[in-house]
Amino acid sequence: MSASETPLLDELLKGPWPSFVKEMKEMADTKPMVRDVLRQLEKSYVDKKTHWKHGGIVGVKGYGGGIIGRYSDSPDEFPGAAHFHTVRVNQPAGWFYSSQALRDLCDIFEKYGSGLTNMHGSTGDIILLGTTTDELEPIFSALTEKGWDLGGSGSALRTPSCCVGPARCEWAMFDCLDVCHELTHFYQDEIHRPGFPYKFKIKVSGCPNDCVSSIARADFSIIGTWKDQIQINQEEMRKYVEEGANPLTSAVLLCPTRAIEWDGKEITIDNENCVRCMQCINAFPRALKPGKERGATILLGAKAPIVQGALFSSVLIPFMEIEPPYEEVRDLLERIWDVWDDHGENKERIGELVERMGKGEFLDQIGVEPDVQMVFHPRENPYVFYDEYYEET
Numbered sequence: 001m002s003a004s005e006t007p008l009l010d011e012l013l014k015g016p017w018p019s020f021v022k023e024m025k026e027m028a029d030t031k032p033m034v035r036d037v038l039r040q041l042e043k044s045y046v047d048k049k050t051h052w053k054h055g056g057i058v059g060v061k062g063y064g065g066g067i068i069g070r071y072s073d074s075p076d077e078f079p080g081a082a083h084f085h086t087v088r089v090n091q092p093a094g095w096f097y098s099s100q101a102l103r104d105l106c107d108i109f110e111k112y113g114s115g116l117t118n119m120h121g122s123t124g125d126i127i128l129l130g131t132t133t134d135e136l137e138p139i140f141s142a143l144t145e146k147g148w149d150l151g152g153s154g155s156a157l158r159t160p161s162c163c164v165g166p167a168r169c170e171w172a173m174f175d176c177l178d179v180c181h182e183l184t185h186f187y188q189d190e191i192h193r194p195g196f197p198y199k200f201k202i203k204v205s206g207c208p209n210d211c212v213s214s215i216a217r218a219d220f221s222i223i224g225t226w227k228d229q230i231q232i233n234q235e236e237m238r239k240y241v242e243e244g245a246n247p248l249t250s251a252v253l254l255c256p257t258r259a260i261e262w263d264g265k266e267i268t269i270d271n272e273n274c275v276r277c278m279q280c281i282n283a284f285p286r287a288l289k290p291g292k293e294r295g296a297t298i299l300l301g302a303k304a305p306i307v308q309g310a311l312f313s314s315v316l317i318p319f320m321e322i323e324p325p326y327e328e329v330r331d332l333l334e335r336i337w338d339v340w341d342d343h344g345e346n347k348e349r350i351g352e353l354v355e356r357m358g359k360g361e362f363l364d365q366i367g368v369e370p371d372v373q374m375v376f377h378p379r380e381n382p383y384v385f386y387d388e389y390y391e392e393t
Helices: 009-013 021-026 034-048 101-111 133-147 178-184 187-193 234-242 249-250 279-283 327-343 351-356 359-368 385-393
Strands: 086-090 116-119 126-129 203-205 220-226 260-261 267-269 294-298 316-319
Touching: 009 021, 009 034, 021 034, 021 116, 086 133, 101 126, 101 133, 126 178, 178 187, 178 203, 178 220, 178 327, 178 359, 220 327, 249 351, 294 327, 294 351, 316 327, 327 351, 327 359, 351 359, 351 385
Parallel strands: 203 220
Antiparallel strands: 086 126, 116 126, 220 294, 260 267, 294 316
16 A cells, blocks of 8 residues: 555654554555555544544344444445444453464454454453454354354443453462453343443452553452451561662552551561552562452442543442352342442443442442441541431531
């Protein structure tokens, strides 16, 4: 594809960074669809507006989600981009693939679509970018023959995702791969047949390092934690100091609640005030380890700034044991969905409902007792009130 066709896009080829333009141009000579998408994008840069139009629901038989419809508003000018639908494929827990599985995916989309992939979308799915309405059913059939399924889209449960967990990480407090796998299989109907007020994302992190950023991106976060005291090996801590490490600058001064002290010989931790951020454990992994009584904190309500502003999630259940078959997790999820179904407005995420309803009322509706760990600023303006408070005043 010549530079004269896309002079503005070619600016993205300059500099040290990789560019999607380079990859797409390499495909443009064999894929007319890709060529027209680049030409349409160039026009968008010139006109300073998108030329993808909203509307037009497409899908596969029996499913209400998994396909994102994309249509050009200039199909006569860019016939290859007239349809450019996105297919979301449910990724395996922890994003573990065999090389054969990846080859199968690429072969399928090379045959039935543009050949462009995104590994992965922000929800976690494998994203197959660009195909036509006529090819959706053949793609779906080819995927299912190889053991794949579509992910979630629309006002549905989006494809659950998780970190690599105990498969590769020593800090995992529970088997987050198994949790993600089981929830995905149990809630197939909620994933594939949209029936919620808006989207709902579940992300599972094995420890407070939160490698899937669930606290900022998930409506329902399951984040590994521990209930008892941090395990301390004083001898290993002294070895760190002998090797040149400084506990004062690497742990004590960085502790958000000033719960750590170092007297030059031993480190002490005020576990009552520890917020399980893992800063100290990450700095001195040989000397400090999470406690032995392990489970997860359940948080609720994160979202990106769409419709309304961005939200971080807040604590819903400070500590929950996470054991198969995860009935306690499922029971909590379904109580939340029941309240959301009854009170949620169109395009209202669960975090927005909690803000509108008030957390005290929401907790009462789902049958969860208030806890001090749910409060952001205890001395400022707590939004959880106790009946005893009113009785005393």
